[in-house]
Amino acid sequence: MDYILEMRHVTKRFPGVVALNDVSIGLHKGEILAICGENGAGKSTLMKVLSGSYASHEYEGEIWIDGQKADFTSVAVAEHHGIEMVYQEMNMMLDASVAENIFVGHLPGKLGWVDYPRLYADTQQILDEIGLPIKPREKVRGLNSGQLQMLSIMRAISRKPRIMVLDEPTSALTDQETDLLMSHMVRLRDSGVAILFITHKLEEIYRIADRVAVMRDGQMVSLHQVKEVEKRQLVEEMVGRKIENLYPKNQPQIGEEVLKVEHLSVPHPTVKGRNIVEDVSFSLRKGEILGIGGLVGAGRSETLGAIFGQITGGVKGKLTVFGREAHIGCPRDAIRAGIGFVTEERKKSGFVWVLSIRENITLASLSHMPKRYIIDRKAERVRAQAMSDRLRIKAPSIETRIVNLSGGNQQKVVLGKWLLEEPRILLIDEPTKGIDVGAKAEIYTIMSELTRAGISIIMVSSDMPELVSMSDRCLVLSNGRLTGTFEGEQITQANVMRAAIAQ
Amino acid sequence: AEGAPLKVYAVSVMSGGAAWGQYEVGFNKACEELGYEGHYLAPQSFNSAAELVNLTETAITNEADIILPVVVDAEAFADVLTRAKEAGIVLVGIQAPDDHLDAYIGTDPTNLGNAIAEALVASVGDGPIKVATMQTSLTAGIQQVQCDAFVAKLAQLRPDAVVIDRLECNSNAAIAADKISALYLANPDCNAMISLDSYAGLGAASFVEEKGLQGQFHVIGIDDAAEILMCIKNKTMDCTVAQMWYDMGYKSVYLAKAIHDGEAFEYANDSGSSIIYAADVDAWAAQNGITLGE
Amino acid sequence: MKTRDFARNLLARNELGTIMPMALLLIVVGFVNPSFFAANNILDILRTASFAFIIAVPITFLMAGGGMDLSIGAATSLGGVICAFALKAGMPVAVAILLALLGGAMVGVFNGLIIVKFALPAFIATLGVQYAINGIIAITTKNLAISGFSSAFKVLGQGKLFGAVAYPVLYALVIGIAGHIMLTRTKYGRSVLAIGGNAETAYLSGINVRGKQISIYIATSVFAALSGVLQAARFASAQPAAGSGTELTIMASVIIGGTSMFGGTGTVLGSALGCVLLATITNALIVMNVSTFWQNLIFGVILIAAIFIDKYRRRASGGE
Amino acid sequence: MKTRDFARNLLARNELGTIMPMALLLIVVGFVNPSFFAANNILDILRTASFAFIIAVPITFLMAGGGMDLSIGAATSLGGVICAFALKAGMPVAVAILLALLGGAMVGVFNGLIIVKFALPAFIATLGVQYAINGIIAITTKNLAISGFSSAFKVLGQGKLFGAVAYPVLYALVIGIAGHIMLTRTKYGRSVLAIGGNAETAYLSGINVRGKQISIYIATSVFAALSGVLQAARFASAQPAAGSGTELTIMASVIIGGTSMFGGTGTVLGSALGCVLLATITNALIVMNVSTFWQNLIFGVILIAAIFIDKYRRRASGGE
Ligand SMILES: Nc1ncnc2c1ncn2[C@@H]1O[C@H](COP(=O)(O)OP(=O)(O)OP(=O)(O)O)[C@@H](O)[C@H]1O
Numbered sequence A: 001m002d003y004i005l006e007m008r009h010v011t012k013r014f015p016g017v018v019a020l021n022d023v024s025i026g027l028h029k030g031e032i033l034a035i036c037g038e039n040g041a042g043k044s045t046l047m048k049v050l051s052g053s054y055a056s057h058e059y060e061g062e063i064w065i066d067g068q069k070a071d072f073t074s075v076a077v078a079e080h081h082g083i084e085m086v087y088q089e090m091n092m093m094l095d096a097s098v099a100e101n102i103f104v105g106h107l108p109g110k111l112g113w114v115d116y117p118r119l120y121a122d123t124q125q126i127l128d129e130i131g132l133p134i135k136p137r138e139k140v141r142g143l144n145s146g147q148l149q150m151l152s153i154m155r156a157i158s159r160k161p162r163i164m165v166l167d168e169p170t171s172a173l174t175d176q177e178t179d180l181l182m183s184h185m186v187r188l189r190d191s192g193v194a195i196l197f198i199t200h201k202l203e204e205i206y207r208i209a210d211r212v213a214v215m216r217d218g219q220m221v222s223l224h225q226v227k228e229v230e231k232r233q234l235v236e237e238m239v240g241r242k243i244e245n246l247y248p249k250n251q252p253q254i255g256e257e258v259l260k261v262e263h264l265s266v267p268h269p270t271v272k273g274r275n276i277v278e279d280v281s282f283s284l285r286k287g288e289i290l291g292i293g294g295l296v297g298a299g300r301s302e303t304l305g306a307i308f309g310q311i312t313g314g315v316k317g318k319l320t321v322f323g324r325e326a327h328i329g330c331p332r333d334a335i336r337a338g339i340g341f342v343t344e345e346r347k348k349s350g351f352v353w354v355l356s357i358r359e360n361i362t363l364a365s366l367s368h369m370p371k372r373y374i375i376d377r378k379a380e381r382v383r384a385q386a387m388s389d390r391l392r393i394k395a396p397s398i399e400t401r402i403v404n405l406s407g408g409n410q411q412k413v414v415l416g417k418w419l420l421e422e423p424r425i426l427l428i429d430e431p432t433k434g435i436d437v438g439a440k441a442e443i444y445t446i447m448s449e450l451t452r453a454g455i456s457i458i459m460v461s462s463d464m465p466e467l468v469s470m471s472d473r474c475l476v477l478s479n480g481r482l483t484g485t486f487e488g489e490q491i492t493q494a495n496v497m498r499a500a501i502a503q
Numbered sequence B: 001a002e003g004a005p006l007k008v009y010a011v012s013v014m015s016g017g018a019a020w021g022q023y024e025v026g027f028n029k030a031c032e033e034l035g036y037e038g039h040y041l042a043p044q045s046f047n048s049a050a051e052l053v054n055l056t057e058t059a060i061t062n063e064a065d066i067i068l069p070v071v072v073d074a075e076a077f078a079d080v081l082t083r084a085k086e087a088g089i090v091l092v093g094i095q096a097p098d099d100h101l102d103a104y105i106g107t108d109p110t111n112l113g114n115a116i117a118e119a120l121v122a123s124v125g126d127g128p129i130k131v132a133t134m135q136t137s138l139t140a141g142i143q144q145v146q147c148d149a150f151v152a153k154l155a156q157l158r159p160d161a162v163v164i165d166r167l168e169c170n171s172n173a174a175i176a177a178d179k180i181s182a183l184y185l186a187n188p189d190c191n192a193m194i195s196l197d198s199y200a201g202l203g204a205a206s207f208v209e210e211k212g213l214q215g216q217f218h219v220i221g222i223d224d225a226a227e228i229l230m231c232i233k234n235k236t237m238d239c240t241v242a243q244m245w246y247d248m249g250y251k252s253v254y255l256a257k258a259i260h261d262g263e264a265f266e267y268a269n270d271s272g273s274s275i276i277y278a279a280d281v282d283a284w285a286a287q288n289g290i291t292l293g294e
Numbered sequence C, D: 001m002k003t004r005d006f007a008r009n010l011l012a013r014n015e016l017g018t019i020m021p022m023a024l025l026l027i028v029v030g031f032v033n034p035s036f037f038a039a040n041n042i043l044d045i046l047r048t049a050s051f052a053f054i055i056a057v058p059i060t061f062l063m064a065g066g067g068m069d070l071s072i073g074a075a076t077s078l079g080g081v082i083c084a085f086a087l088k089a090g091m092p093v094a095v096a097i098l099l100a101l102l103g104g105a106m107v108g109v110f111n112g113l114i115i116v117k118f119a120l121p122a123f124i125a126t127l128g129v130q131y132a133i134n135g136i137i138a139i140t141t142k143n144l145a146i147s148g149f150s151s152a153f154k155v156l157g158q159g160k161l162f163g164a165v166a167y168p169v170l171y172a173l174v175i176g177i178a179g180h181i182m183l184t185r186t187k188y189g190r191s192v193l194a195i196g197g198n199a200e201t202a203y204l205s206g207i208n209v210r211g212k213q214i215s216i217y218i219a220t221s222v223f224a225a226l227s228g229v230l231q232a233a234r235f236a237s238a239q240p241a242a243g244s245g246t247e248l249t250i251m252a253s254v255i256i257g258g259t260s261m262f263g264g265t266g267t268v269l270g271s272a273l274g275c276v277l278l279a280t281i282t283n284a285l286i287v288m289n290v291s292t293f294w295q296n297l298i299f300g301v302i303l304i305a306a307i308f309i310d311k312y313r314r315r316a317s318g319g320e
């Protein structure tokens, strides 16, 4: 069968890194080709070559469309060939409306005029289709990352592409949204669209992909029919070693209560008089991993934000930390009380993009450094290097700017920042968002080590297997209310799901 | 060095313009006649004493034989002028006197203020006088002196006269016109404005024209730019007080030469001013080579 | 109930941010000196605001699109000077104006190229251009104003409709309405906002980012030149420093009107109110007979109070 | 091989961006008029640059931290004026200077509060403050320069070490070194860069964002006031408009030195070079006998050329 799209011998270099090394791959009409690989393997780079965001003179190699050589000098050219891309880190125009964000660059209307009625109607239709409870005219500034991700997916779908490229579209989505996305993808494939799909979640590959390619260190290492390859083999090809146990959970040694939350209420950021977290009470014990599950918009992030002092206005409730009532007015107070917080949206609130890995990783622990005012550069380097090694951050050196890292490695830097700070209670919102299988196992190992050392963790997760396997206890929120608490054997996907959709 | 032409530095307050442009022409003409090496310096921002002092310093560093500074602030200049003195440089001040100078030449700011007061009284006649003044900026040192002299002289000539306010216009006719218009609204009996900035007069004249106040609202302009003379011809301005900028530039170099050569000279040299009325415009323009438009 | 909602909606609209401080100001002035409200005076204020607003319209696009331009003042002066030279050389009025706008366009192309194509920081690049233009004006005019124009030209700036509304106000009205429609209703306008909101997203969405940015820089300089031409007509004299210093006040008007310095939001209506507010303050201070020595202080205080009230209003009306 | 790497490394350093354009300029000037290199002239240039640099140091922090301040020029004037009033009232020199710095600090506290606490846009807020301060100066001084200081005060600005190096150059050196160390080596400096890069991340990492921002606004105004005091000492006269207009050139120097207008990056060394570059251009134009009419044009061209060369160098050396 002929390829609708073919990349031949593509090599892309960055200073100090060969991100793509002589990569060739072809895509058939009406198939879903999954691409997987470690963080920093070059997947996103490959997609950016394909979408024209790296112009043709910036790399070596050729792109062929329908058997014809094409010259992708800009994004517009790629679009012209029917290629649409959903980026891993999609920036939105925060002050523009939902409708304009979806249709940016392709607003409906003739002769340069914008046809607003049609714009809003079309947007409404899309929103109805995916069941998002937002309005076309609403500004996107107030939306959460799952909603933003759905919007950027819909943006691509609405343009009726022939070839669609999705870079880790599900990392910010909950299972429900993921299901919705999958059904859209299957429908598109059946109507003849070719889809390239990057993911770290192997279950998704087995659910919908026809073929799967594995990348490592900028090279294409294998290509299989999904039906013909075993999960274990894929993992081995990705990470270059065997992973015996993805969820290395050891027997917890749970101690006394370290954190108690009573009657926590957080007002909704935009809707007056409504609470996004409503009268939630729970406690956390020493050495415990407390999972929090629920659907998107359930108020899980807000719960963590309120504990950490990120959200303060109108928050009600009582916090007891290590037996003493705590008044946390800002993140600084929380940090002093021994709490750390890995946020969900790393780009917005996790790292400082102009700074290097070293500077980012030591940012929260500056006050732990040996000298009072001066930064001891040697000590800083040693600590940063040690943490970077421990997390196996893939970069030319710790002086590399964090913008130049792959998404998963950025997440590791953010995690490393908090590990260096050595909190006694660690709040983690979506710990393995965008992280590859190998690194995931490492992060779980680290979490287990932390709990063994007496640190307590609250983990918000939309990754069901992760939630089920890693939690010692699991809370479920639905519409801001606590609808379930499970322990030990009771923590099952079915139980969690049932509580999540409870009213 | 022996035999090399003398280096003359004019440290002026601006480059070009109706006033200082004429000064520069006169300065260059005299330098050319005498075979001197003339340098005309001006700061990048208007009315900065610091920049003027810096420029004077640069002139000293460049081994000037003669410097013609505008001493806008005696104290600010004291240090640098002392240094120049010690280096044996001839110092002729322009427009303002100072103890460190060998001599000075220019319209004496007090005399100019007096002349404007006289012109105003002559223009308004016997009626009441309620006048506003307008200068470039209230921080312009020499204009302050001129304005004070005007106020004092007016009080002496017409004790009943009222000075409503001192305005500033940043050398922008639009600002001038808007301000005088608003002032007139607030003080309908205001009947005159005198300008210490060329564009102030222009703005006021445009105000008179728009409101049809010819003959009722008196504008005294300053200097003799073509558009100012046109306003006088059109009766939107009563008269203008012209300083003799070309003469100032020309004579300053000759004055410095006299000092340098050890000839006799006066310390104070008032280059004077003339009041130009509508009847004088054409003759003045012809005499000074100014082309008037429509 | 309904009217209250309506009022709240009105207050919540960004572009009307300056209405409340303005109303306060008007009440105070009217109290001190009712003659402030003379039709004549209001029309004067509008005329003053018009010259600034003609430039503020493209600046709204520019800043909403994430750019900045310190050379507009110089471009204003340049426009007047080119037009004056052309008129003095005996060219017809239309040709002279066209040449002035062309001169403005050239400045804009240059700005656009160095900032957009060569990615130089806009702040210094346009500061450099400001100096360069002022230099060119100094060399060609010897810093002398140019005057002596035909009345056919002067009427463009001095004429009044029904003997009351100055022509520049009408031009500003037309340009403002066109600008408003363009920014809110056309794909061009929405693209500009998208670029200001997030240039990368805009680019990845297939918008010709550079082309649009360059076109705004050109429009900015062209309208600045136009404002310069009109000012020359109004005073029957092209002043070499006609626009100097206006860049900051015009940018301030636009920001007061709700446009973000960092791009993404902006409304032409807001900029219009910003320009009128600044012109009103200047006028009101004199009408209230505030001594010149006090004017700067009070101007500053009102400026800060205006954005302060605006902020408070926004919070009270539930936005942000 | 090694030396080539070294040279490349040197070129790749951000802060040295302006060295190449500067070197070019120096070669040209030296060719036209070798007396430019007279020790006296060089020291004069350094002194001129010093007054700006003393303010440029905190401005580097401010801009690296994502702020901006248009009131520094006015704060400079204010510092000189307060000091002069105190001296005239017979206070000891040290007390007078302290009062001036205190006045500066008050301006800074005000700026910090309205911008950081009440979140008003820095551009207009500080523009308003600029007007207000100029107003206060006008009211108190009637815009007349204040002079007649003791030599004990004047020597602070006029004195020279070994009869050659003006004291202000020494102060600038000390402040510059302290600033450099602070920005690159201390936790404070790192926090400032983090705030400029991403204020939310910095806040969530436990940095006292508002406190730091306010402290920089205060430092900025205090150093501006200090510069004003030194200028008053140097010119033996406190000028009511001593600092007016310097805000733009100082910000330009800092940006030329590689600090981003949008925060996150900045070096004190770069700002020093930026200040020296601007002072050198002004001086060089005079030394090369460029007519005053041409100076603005050439100044603008050199400014643009400088950032252009800088950009090109960065690309050539593989950065960005
Ligand atoms: N702009 C850049 N400058 C320098 N290096 C870069 C840049 N972008 C990517 N890289 C490097 O190229 C390599 C491939 O990155 P890429 O983003 O393609 O990885 P990825 O496979 O998408 O990883 P992830 O699963 O974490 O998203 C990484 O080593 C990364 O550090």
Ligand SMILES: Nc1ncnc2c1ncn2[C@@H]1O[C@H](COP(=O)(O)OP(=O)(O)OP(=O)(O)O)[C@@H](O)[C@H]1O
Residues within 6 Å of the ligand: A141, A142, A143, A144, A145, A146, A174, A269, A270, A276, A294, A295, A296, A297, A298, A299, A300, A301, A302, A344, A460, A462
């Ligand atoms: N800054 C904001 N402004 C307005 N609305 C917001 C904001 N943040 C969140 N919301 C709304 O609050 C709801 C809850 O979002 P949130 O991200 O807290 O959910 P969550 O349970 O943490 O989900 P996730 O699985 O994405 O972490 C969403 O419906 C969203 O519309």
Ligand SMILES: [Mg+2]
Residues within 6 Å of the ligand: A043, A044, A045, A088, A167, A406, A407, A408
């Ligand atoms: Mg990626």
Ligand SMILES: [Mg+2]
Residues within 6 Å of the ligand: A144, A145, A300, A301, A302, A344
């Ligand atoms: Mg969330």
